[in-house]
Amino acid sequence: AQTVTQSQPEMSVQEAETVTLSCTYDTSENNYYLFWYKQPPSRQMILVIRQEAYKQQNATENRFSVNFQKAAKSFSLKISDSQLGDTAMYFCASTHPNFGNEKLTFGTGTRLTIIP
Amino acid sequence: GAGVSQTPSNKVTEKGKYVELRCDPISGHTALYWYRQSLGQGPEFLIYFQGTGAADDSGLPNDRFFAVRPEGSVSTLKIQRTERGDSAVYLCASSLKGGTVQYFGPGTRLTVT
Secondary structure (H helix, E strand, O other): OOEEEOOOOEEEEEOOOOEEEOOEEEOOOOOOEEEEEEEOOOOOOEEEEEEEOOOOOOOEEOOEEEEEEOOOOEEEEEEOOOOHHHOEEEEEEEEOOOOOOOOOEEOOOEEEEEEO | OOOOEEEOOEEEEOOOOOEEEEEEOOOOOOEEEEEEEOOOOOOEEEEEEEOOEEEEOOOOOOOOEEEEOOOOOOEEEEEOOOOHHHOEEEEEEEEOOOOOOOEEOOOEEEEEO
């Protein structure tokens, strides 16, 4: 079984600043994937970034990057130059390849507010 | 192309009633997932379809919940004898077979009064 823990229920940061959201996970699998999803008030979950566990290099997507610490089972998201449109719930999630069934296990989320 | 769509967007029903929630996945996606998101929580897995068959229904909370995908495309989540505790946002996601990226719909907010 996989578990995902997000210990920051809420965070806020001034526009243009950098913010880091924390996530820890637990899994017995050797091969797994980690994700950050964004959920704005529209409810639609949007993939922000994905990390494959066997890749040591941290994933980056424009202003979004992760700090993947495999031994510590930590997977934090850094948002640089934060924008008002980044205001949303952010969920950390994990899955592992299972004959096509890649069901996701989610954390409880962090509500991020970008202050103008 | 079109993303995952879900109807209705919102559904209010009385305790004890039957409801159906519909999911239309991205064309060509054979994998389809249903999740339930209670207030203040992350989504929780309900059921996974590969094609027409439910390959993993381990997340369904009890036998009042059932889902079908008869033609391998559109899926319907059915809830019998609804209870107030069923109130939540029901999310649908689809992906290519073996694909690790799931694309989510906007969800259906179910309120049981």
